[in-house]
Amino acid sequence: MLELHEVTKRFPKNAFILGSINCHLSTGLHVLAGPNGSGKSTLLRIAAGILPPDRGNLLFGGQDIYANLAHYKKNLGYVPQTFAFYSHMTGMDFLLYLANLKGIFSKAAKKQASYVADLLGILEHCPRKISTWSIGLRQRLAIAQALLNDPDILILDEPLCGLAFEETTEIQRLLYTWSHNKVILMSSHHIDSLPIAKLLLLCKGTLQFAGLPSIFSDQAAMQVWTAKTSKSTWQNLHLAFPLSTAVFTEDGCHCRIISNTKPDLPNIKPALPTLEEAYLVWLERLKRNEAEQQHDHRM
């Protein structure tokens, strides 16, 4: 189990403060969601032990990770959000290099590199230079390197970014498999089709929610509505409710409207919110609360 206690990080240059963050992550898939610039990458770097927090503790298996950071990192697989590769390396060279950096050498390194490459479906591309690879292949290579040491903890910063639909589905399936015996903490904007054990919502450096996804979406109940309309009505609706979505058919469109009051439309019904819709409701609510607080402060 990975535990974060009162974790705080300050960036005086841009006045950004992360924290204080408290959460317990056990085996399973934990998804960190939040708008851009909310501190997700910083929190993941802290959890990966590569950026020390200013205050607070990180415990893994009850032990402070900084008591033996190398031991913690031996059990860690990490995929950063932005990364590149040494351009002269082939996929296999890269995996062998990272295996060496994780303390795996010679035959064991080759065996493990081939295994993870095969698992991620990139083995046949590995003899080629990475500079010739597509973005999707590179993303899979980045995930593959995180598995080289068969880690207990996987920390992935936007691992689904840049992947094609079928690749995303395959990675989601793998994440589900790994979540049975690993602590997985990942940030993602695609939260609907993931087998999430715990959802964490981070906004402006503050953890707003940490819990079961069903409880998260319950908070958005009676704020998502569904109706069938014409395409022209939808265009007006979209202007009035910008967070709404629609599926177009030959005779009109099925729209899903996010609104905290019932829109004035014929045959409109409340709908069960998806996680992504609940996420939008949460963000709207937080924005409203912040505006109200600022208003009260001025008064």
Place this chain on the structure above:
Amino acid sequence: MTIKSDDKKKELLDELGEGDLENLNTVFNYLDSYPVTPPPTEATDHLLALLTPVLQENSIQKDVQVPAAHSVFDTLTERLELIQAQLRLFSRGFVILSVLFFLCGLSLTTALDGDTLRFLANASPLLGILTVIYQFRAQQNHMNELEAACPYTPAQLASARISVVLVYDILLCLAATSIVSYGEDYVLWQVVTHWLAPLLLTLGIALLGSLRFGIFGGSLLSTAAWAFNLAASKDGNSLFSFLLPHTPVMYVDLLGAGIGLILLCFAFSGLHGLHVWEGDNQST
């Protein structure tokens, strides 16, 4: 008030991955059977008064202290394996270009004035600077964050890279020495110290400077020192010869090599202060 809908309960059980609906219903019924009345204010205050000292004691958070040493990857074998891994950073292109640089330089010098020893003394620092930039290009390649998540510390990585730079440059210069010394009446160790001194000196400046200004800043500082030495020196001798005019070249070279080694030692000791990644920490 508890959850009434069976579907909702099933959903919760699925997410929790344990228990069954019957047990959950029993628990909810049991909870529902107890009417909860809010406690009186006095009771709440009393409870808070009892808890406050305990909570304060537990909530004391210490600033994070990054330990000075790590308990793994400290053996000689593990360090040698790390050095071996860093050899993968050399590309065939870099090796071919650096060898060609030496061969072309030596050929041109032979054709022009024949002072190949001077060429070697001036080219070895340049090779050192280029090798440092090439070997320490992780940040430019956006690889440093990925490398920082590996169990080796940044200090151990940097030490391994310095070792690779030193070994590669010295081997290449030794190969060039054999070409320069072939058929000439040179004392071998004097030829070696003649290029080793400026090489160690520039590497020392580059690496010590990199602790303060980053690898490019350190390399720039070192290049400036090398250029200044070229401009200020006379007759192909180093700046030290100019500053110590009556001292034999051999001693001047030994002095330069000694200062270079001291700078490298300082750089090594400075590296041991690095234990965590301090990359683009403005990015959130």
